[in-house]
Amino acid sequence: MNTTNSKPIGIFDSGIGGLTVFAQIQKLLPLENLIYLGDTARVPYGTKSQSTIERFALEDAHFLLQHDVKLIIAACNTVSALAMPYLKSHIHVPLLGVIEPAAVKACEETSTGRIGVIGTRATVESRAYEKAFSLLSPSANIFSAACPLFVNLVEENWTDEKETYSIAEKYLRPLKDRNIDTLILGCTHYPLLETVIQKIMGDSVRLIDSACSTALALKKILAEENLTGTQSGGSPQFFVTDEPERFQSAGEKFLGKRIPKVQKAALEMEERTFP
């Protein structure tokens, strides 16, 4: 084992959504040191253009590289769908997104090969999941639907309101009509709506959450690259671009467990500074 193994793993997302990925990694790989960055000042990413998402993602990754991370996880479907080639050409540590792990898992779970994907408008329009499946399982039938209000409903903590059921019914009906047997929750916020989504889709549809499969994919990559950590150096570190207190309280509600100290991150911008 060399010293690289003891370096932290960097995880970033536009906000709190990536904490679902963080939690699964912490559970599966307790000997890794973790640094989490939430770009809460500029959240959400899912309604923005590819060039803006690429720029924000690179600024997030640069911040993590300054903390000497050995690997970076884009714990955000929108970034994973739109910015991976751009990120890969600009950073020089291994990079993992959440799309391929979820697609691999869906291929394992489906019996009929009829798979649904829900996500932000940017993720769905990118057709990133369709591209992933075309390599993994070309015969699969993929049906996707953008559910843009889901993120807002989760952020409002409206996870059991009758309006949430009604909106979910509207978004999910076309997928239900396609007789899918597996549905990828292609946004890190959506696991918080699992009860609503499962109720509408019915018990026969298997829901795939990218958090679990990303943690498993990470474990495999660490082993392959000989980067597995062997000793946790203490508490994970949390950074955000908006106020730490907000993230802490929203994140604790989101995760259902305590988040230690959260620090303010000053990202280095690609644009010019004031004179």
Next chain:
Amino acid sequence: MNTTNSKPIGIFDSGIGGLTVFAQIQKLLPLENLIYLGDTARVPYGTKSQSTIERFALEDAHFLLQHDVKLIIAACNTVSALAMPYLKSHIHVPLLGVIEPAAVKACEETSTGRIGVIGTRATVESRAYEKAFSLLSPSANIFSAACPLFVNLVEENWTDEKETYSIAEKYLRPLKDRNIDTLILGCTHYPLLETVIQKIMGDSVRLIDSACSTALALKKILAEENLTGTQSGGSPQFFVTDEPERFQSAGEKFLGKRIPKVQKAALEMEERTFP
């Protein structure tokens, strides 16, 4: 008249919402040159903290100052509620927000002095409207409610869905129970939900839209400061921080009229640059 009069007026918002203010100004003051900036890469502001809103607002204002504007309008309730003292201490042209004009108008319209205010969470929590009324009409009774999902519903163009009525009913019921006779639409997105809001509140409640009253306040300030323009130099200019095409099509739908060429704005950030 000096040359300052022919300089443009700068208008900014976090996104397309401020176009309602832009449209009223263009209608009332056709001899003014207008520059509009929408910070679409970082929209929304209404869910973020005061320090972040102040920083973003100053960066927006600096961009307009580089275009040699004679006056700046914060066409965004969130900025007007949270960042005006900060902006005023940093910029040296007259500055106008949308809160005081709406409050003045509400005082003129109310018979009972029972006035409601709806807005983003940041606006409502700032109590900026309450502060404005405490100077204008200390005896008025002000009742406010945050309606965070309204912005998302408007941006999804869900202005007549049954879920929108249901959500609006939930948000507005407490204000209806207070027997208000006047309701300020304290977010530039909300005029797009006027039909829904009016239906729920009933015809006896007068809705106040800050766009109209801000245009009237602007006319007065220009006269007082001897800054009134006398000749329009041509089309207004539109700048955004995310992709121009998106803003153009969303903005045209929002305004119900054609928007000429939209340009990409590169804001100067207060934070450090890449080396």
